[in-house]
Amino acid sequence: MLSTMTSTGVRSAGTEPARAGSGAGGTDSATRAPESVQRLIEAGAEAFADKGFHATTTRDIAARAGMSPAGVYVHFASKEDLLFQLSLRGHQRALEVLEAARARRAAPPEQLADIVADFAQWHAEHFRTARIVQYEFPHLSPEHRDVVLRLRKDIDAIVRGVLTAGVGSGDFEVPDVPGTTLALLSMTIDVARWYEPGIRRTPGAIGTAYAELALRLVRP
Amino acid sequence: MLSTMTSTGVRSAGTEPARAGSGAGGTDSATRAPESVQRLIEAGAEAFADKGFHATTTRDIAARAGMSPAGVYVHFASKEDLLFQLSLRGHQRALEVLEAARARRAAPPEQLADIVADFAQWHAEHFRTARIVQYEFPHLSPEHRDVVLRLRKDIDAIVRGVLTAGVGSGDFEVPDVPGTTLALLSMTIDVARWYEPGIRRTPGAIGTAYAELALRLVRP
């Protein structure tokens, strides 16, 4: 029952001691994300995705969240901490999307089509989060980078696993599995860079197109 | 004959008129890049590629170039101006690489293999410049972005042109030429993100591998 998180469940200062329960509050105070935290998270996501971590000021984030500059530090230990929360959630979500797509069907060709389609679509629909996940990763503190790195390896492993399975079943011909894994991820990840709302292609159509490209890439 | 540029010919403030000759120097002063400018360019490339534009300080750049902070402004109008010079030269070089690769052979399959191989290899060998070209582009001033954008469109057009030619000749089957162009560029550009010296694969091997992937992607 011990938790290192504050009552908002968001603060994460790596070095701080664990903390028990919810303090004096008699009632259930475990509500996950108070509105102010939610607003800060959205403000941070928008600002970081838009201008990058270092070009974003805490004043900017606070203003977007309709808050004073000091308000940020009630909920997050630092600007980098807010970035970490965003990056972590983003990576977790990306991994979930991939896992769900792989689990949906059994044969490698369908699995590959699904994971590529859903992953590409996710990078379009959630391009702000995806940009933070991909481009702001180097700006995390070394400790936070390590945490996120595990999730990134999991993501890679899923794609590689499907390719390997397809080679094993004879459905795919892939001379270089790690290289092709990387190329597939490069393609889909890059969607977050060039996508913007209002563009000609819808996220769904992008997903479909990339699934087809992926299958063309691995066919015998 | 009036000039707003310094004798190095490097300062570039967008709104300024063209410049003729070499000013007062009686002898040939058209030497392109004095050593200090060269050092600054290398320092800037290293720093921007390493930490990003906004995380890099002018003091950092100056220190890397073995210079005082004030020294930077003798040769560049601003920090952003140095970024622009780097971005511009990088884009020009990338375009040259592509054009040279396309010109080398006549048939679309060979052309595609060559442009993808050389472009991927360039992104590995010059990954610092390539990172600036790709990731720092949004941090250019609007005016400078416009200048560079033309080169980016030229790059895109070369790849698209080879695909179109291959479809015309019957060598390729490409359901969606713009989409496939983008996917090919995504793959190769992303090399700059993950490549680092000392990695298992050499730049040359990466180029060869990506050329093969490209051909697999477009074969009928």
Next chain:
DNA sequence: GTCTATACCTTGATAGAC
């Protein structure tokens, strides 16, 4: 938990001696 006010530091850029 939010605010106002502010401490303290670093930033990009300039002035002026040499």
Next chain:
DNA sequence: GTCTATCAAGGTATAGAC
């Protein structure tokens, strides 16, 4: 063309009232 010294502005983060 380089330096030392410095400026004004803006940065992150904190203090303390409410």
